[in-house]
Amino acid sequence: MALPSARELFSKISHRMPKREWMDIPVEIKPGRYCYPANPKSLEYVGMPYARQWSPLDEDWKLPENWMEIIRTGMRDRLDRFRTFKIFMDICVRCGACADKCHFFIGTGDPKNMPVLRAELLRSIYRGEFTTAGKILGRFAGARKLTEEVIKEWWYYFYQCTECRRCSLFCPYGIDQAELTIIGRELTNLLGLNTDWIATPVANCYRTGNHLGIQPHAFKEMIEFFCDDIEEVTGIRPEPQFNKKGADILFITPSGDVFADPGTYTCMGYLMLFHYLKEEYGLDVTWSTYASEGGNFGFFTSHEMMKRLNAKMYMEAKRLGVKWILGGECGHMWRVIHQYMDTMNGPADFLEEPVNPITGTKFENAKSTKMVHITEFTADLIKHGKLKLDKSRNDNIILTYHDSCNPSRGMGLLEEPRYIIKHVCNHFYEMPENTIREQTFCCGSGAGLNAGEIEELRFLGGLPRANAVKHVHDKFGVNMLACICAIDRAVFPPLMDYWVPGVDVTGIHELVGNALILPGEKERETNLRGEPLPGKEG
Amino acid sequence: MKATYSLFLVFGLVLVALIGVGGLGLHYLFGVIIPYVAVLCFILGFICKVLNWGRSPVPFRIPTTAGQQFSLPWIKQNKIDNPSTMWGVVLRMFFEIFTFRSLFRNTKVELYDGPKLAYASAKWLWLFALMFHYAFLVIFIRHMRFFTEPVPSIFQFIDKVDGVLQVGAPHIYITEIIILVGLAFLLLRRILDPKIRYISLPADYFPLFLILGIVVSGILMRFFVKTDVVGIKQITMGLVMLKPVLPKSVGTIFYVHLFLVSVLLIYFPFSKLMHMGGVFLSPTRNMINNNRMKRHVNPWNYPVKVHTYEAYEDEFREKMVEAGLPVDKPLEQSPAENKE
Numbered sequence: 001m002a003l004p005s006a007r008e009l010f011s012k013i014s015h016r017m018p019k020r021e022w023m024d025i026p027v028e029i030k031p032g033r034y035c036y037p038a039n040p041k042s043l044e045y046v047g048m049p050y051a052r053q054w055s056p057l058d059e060d061w062k063l064p065e066n067w068m069e070i071i072r073t074g075m076r077d078r079l080d081r082f083r084t085f086k087i088f089m090d091i092c093v094r095c096g097a098c099a100d101k102c103h104f105f106i107g108t109g110d111p112k113n114m115p116v117l118r119a120e121l122l123r124s125i126y127r128g129e130f131t132t133a134g135k136i137l138g139r140f141a142g143a144r145k146l147t148e149e150v151i152k153e154w155w156y157y158f159y160q161c162t163e164c165r166r167c168s169l170f171c172p173y174g175i176d177q178a179e180l181t182i183i184g185r186e187l188t189n190l191l192g193l194n195t196d197w198i199a200t201p202v203a204n205c206y207r208t209g210n211h212l213g214i215q216p217h218a219f220k221e222m223i224e225f226f227c228d229d230i231e232e233v234t235g236i237r238p239e240p241q242f243n244k245k246g247a248d249i250l251f252i253t254p255s256g257d258v259f260a261d262p263g264t265y266t267c268m269g270y271l272m273l274f275h276y277l278k279e280e281y282g283l284d285v286t287w288s289t290y291a292s293e294g295g296n297f298g299f300f301t302s303h304e305m306m307k308r309l310n311a312k313m314y315m316e317a318k319r320l321g322v323k324w325i326l327g328g329e330c331g332h333m334w335r336v337i338h339q340y341m342d343t344m345n346g347p348a349d350f351l352e353e354p355v356n357p358i359t360g361t362k363f364e365n366a367k368s369t370k371m372v373h374i375t376e377f378t379a380d381l382i383k384h385g386k387l388k389l390d391k392s393r394n395d396n397i398i399l400t401y402h403d404s405c406n407p408s409r410g411m412g413l414l415e416e417p418r419y420i421i422k423h424v425c426n427h428f429y430e431m432p433e434n435t436i437r438e439q440t441f442c443c444g445s446g447a448g449l450n451a452g453e454i455e456e457l458r459f460l461g462g463l464p465r466a467n468a469v470k471h472v473h474d475k476f477g478v479n480m481l482a483c484i485c486a487i488d489r490a491v492f493p494p495l496m497d498y499w500v501p502g503v504d505v506t507g508i509h510e511l512v513g514n515a516l517i518l519p520g521e522k523e524r525e526t527n528l529r530g531e532p533l534p535g536k537e538g
Numbered sequence: 539m540k541a542t543y544s545l546f547l548v549f550g551l552v553l554v555a556l557i558g559v560g561g562l563g564l565h566y567l568f569g570v571i572i573p574y575v576a577v578l579c580f581i582l583g584f585i586c587k588v589l590n591w592g593r594s595p596v597p598f599r600i601p602t603t604a605g606q607q608f609s610l611p612w613i614k615q616n617k618i619d620n621p622s623t624m625w626g627v628v629l630r631m632f633f634e635i636f637t638f639r640s641l642f643r644n645t646k647v648e649l650y651d652g653p654k655l656a657y658a659s660a661k662w663l664w665l666f667a668l669m670f671h672y673a674f675l676v677i678f679i680r681h682m683r684f685f686t687e688p689v690p691s692i693f694q695f696i697d698k699v700d701g702v703l704q705v706g707a708p709h710i711y712i713t714e715i716i717i718l719v720g721l722a723f724l725l726l727r728r729i730l731d732p733k734i735r736y737i738s739l740p741a742d743y744f745p746l747f748l749i750l751g752i753v754v755s756g757i758l759m760r761f762f763v764k765t766d767v768v769g770i771k772q773i774t775m776g777l778v779m780l781k782p783v784l785p786k787s788v789g790t791i792f793y794v795h796l797f798l799v800s801v802l803l804i805y806f807p808f809s810k811l812m813h814m815g816g817v818f819l820s821p822t823r824n825m826i827n828n829n830r831m832k833r834h835v836n837p838w839n840y841p842v843k844v845h846t847y848e849a850y851e852d853e854f855r856e857k858m859v860e861a862g863l864p865v866d867k868p869l870e871q872s873p874a875e876n877k878e
């Protein structure tokens with residue numbers, strides 16, 4: 001499906017509310033707004049229920065016969081297990097503070113994409129099924145009946161939420177639609193309703209360790225290709241180690257960095273950094289082919305699936321006997337590590353409290369989970385003057401920085417990447433204040449929404465972010481967007497091409513790799529992308 | 539429509555009290571029984587609701603972080619918006635509850651041709667919501683002089699301050715004006731802003747009209763349909779001392795006021811008004827962001843099926859050996875069929 005021009009698409013956005021009330025508007029499943037259903041094989045591989053062929057456009061979704069019972073029990077069970085669920089069902093006052101904070105509402109104007117209504121889709125059933133007032137007063141109390149239509153609506157709108165938590169930031173009670181989307185998706189999964197862009201990566205991660213299903217030998221080969229490229233640019237060939245028992249540090253990054261441009265250049269950045277640290281300070285880092293995915297597609301499915309996939313990190317760290325774990329640039333991966341991993345799969349008592357062996361810095365903030373973010377690690381190295389950097393090599397770049405949702409609102413990692421940026425790059429401009437740091441806008445494709453078939457939805461959801469980039473592009477000539485997330489790196493290039501042509505995308509460690517002066521390197525002519533360095537254009 | 543329903547519902551309630559007391563003379567029902575039931579309902583309902591929330595655990599520590607985390611010693615942490623200690627959380631909750639900090643962030647998105655998006659500051663909701671809640675609080679506190687004898691000086695003091703304008707006879711309270719302005723804003727915003735109207739339920743208009751009814755009946759009682767204040771105090775003290783008395787000198791308007799308050803109390807625990815209790819318990823706000831420092835325990839954490847390294851190596855051993863990757867079991871012993 002060809003997309004209309006950016007201008008045309010934008011002009012069609014309307015924030016006018018429909019005449020009919022939302023409860024009276026039946027869900028209309030529009031092509032371009034929904035992801036394809038899961039391949040039954042993928043669901044079966046990980047033992048998810050009711051795997052089957054079905055189509056969202058059909059009238060009959062082939063729900064299991066007792067689907068109502070499943071949903072009722074599923075909701076009751078989750079109300080008993082999550083205080084968030086109960087409280088968020090009960091206390092929303094519909095003040096509307098969250099309404100225009102969601103990038104999907106801003107981009108699509110669909111009222112059910114207002115976080116408050118997305119929650120009401122669930123809340124109206126909660127009232128009807130679980131509260132006395134709702135049972136007696138019905139619609140007057142905001143309740144409605146559980147029907148197949150409702151399930152369709154849930155599926156449609158819970159997969160138009162990227163779990164970015166921007167709504168939660170503005171809500172006076174911290175009501176977090178991301179949490180409700182996670183629970184809502186769990187419910188649809190009980191009926192075998194999922195999307196293939198989530199289910200198949202889940203199955204792949206489970207089997208091979210990474211979402212693309214790259215097998216161990218191929219994973220190693222790909223990284224070796226990068227080493228070839230690095231050698232070409234710098235004359236130095238890193239020698240990464242794999243599955244090495246007794247290494248000091250296990251490094252885990254999203255597999256997107258190993259597979260897709262421009263993430264691959266960030267991956268080269270990691271390789272160069274580790275090589276540098278090994279040569280200069282004897283740092284012993286290993287990669288793992290078994291735990292070769294930092295990202296966690298289970299997080300987009302259910303809490304249980306998240307735990308099953310995440311388990312590999314600690315299991316591998318234990319098997320290899322490393323001291324602690326270092327994690328690459330990724331968004332939701334870090335939400336899982338920061339807010340869930342230790343609780344789900346810890347305690348990590350077989351690891352040591354992380355200390356940077358080069359600077360002696362104790363990573364106090366990671367002493368229990370024992371996993372450190374690579375920007376924390378690199379910022380610490382730079383602060384202690386342990387890296388030789390030539391930032392003029394990045395002088396062709398006029399940079400701005402996108403805070404990924406999860407590290408911002410589920411962690412608070414804001415300054416570390418900026419500190420690195422300022423030491424590897426001379427031209428850096430922030431986007432407007434309402435669009436960065438904790439208020440950052442989602443790329444529009446997180447939480448398993450990076451599917452090709454919903455490009456239009458993603459471009460509309462990515463509009464607020466792209467528009468902020470456009471602002472600095474027009475004002476300061478920004479030509480590069482930096483981020484610390486593999487999904488960002490995959491989705492931003494087309495998003496930028498669409499809304500702000502002329503802006504490229506990079507990871508932080510690509511910038512580091514370019515600026516880093518490796519011991520004994522030759523005079524570089526190009527950057528990692530093979531483009532001439534400033535002053536070498538001739 | 540939803541607004542009109544709610545408005546008529548409140549009219550209906552007023553009518554019930556007028557007929558019940560003025561027409562049928564059910565003073566005891568409206569002056570004693572219903573208020574007692576209401577208070578009981580409120581207290582028990584509130585406690586039950588909070589206990590019910592408390593019964594569900596918080597399996598994961600998921601604060602919404604709104605500032606720089608605690609990390610390297612030379613990076614300045616935002617200790618309130620991203621607290622890493624209990625004190626930080628106390629401060630965060632304090633500002634959340636007493637200054638509506640999150641609402642203060644509010645912005646309004648605007649679309650311009652360009653294409654261009656802009657985010658205008660939108661602090662009105664914050665301002666009027668704050669005005670409304672504080673006025674309500676002060677009015678509540680100054681009503682305590684009806685339920686205490688002798689009246690503690692703090693209540694007298696608040697009463698004095700509130701009446702400091704010294705305009706009119708009796709003096710107009712500042713909070714009377716503020717709460718009316720606040721209510722008017724909240725109502726008009728709900729009715730006039732298309733988005734807010736669209737998301738509103740009857741349950742959103744009803745409490746606004748109910749509280750408006752309470753305020754208006756209170757004002758009427760003081761300025762227009764004057765009634766015996768000494769008699770009212772006898773009633774309220776009687777209720778407090780559990781020795782109800784109902785002096786005849788107190789007019790029906792008082793019973794209307796009392797009835798609406800009773801309805802509010804009964805309605806409270808079953809409605810969104812419980813945000814008053816919920817805001818304290820919201821896990822995204824009241825948790826410490828020390829996730830990687832201190833392990834949070836999930837009481838229902840259960841073992842799950844995982845794909846072990848052994849199963850992985852069994853599947854890929856040959857390819858791994860060929861690629862020069864280390865393996866745990868050498869190739870010869872590998873059980874060829876042992877796939878998961």
Ligand code: SF4
Binds near residue numbers: 175
């Ligand atoms: S900001 Fe919070 S309370 Fe207000 S409508 Fe949104 S979810 Fe409800």
Ligand code: SF4
Binds near residue numbers: 103114165181
């Ligand atoms: S979490 Fe993000 S995508 Fe989901 S409703 Fe909230 S703002 Fe929208």
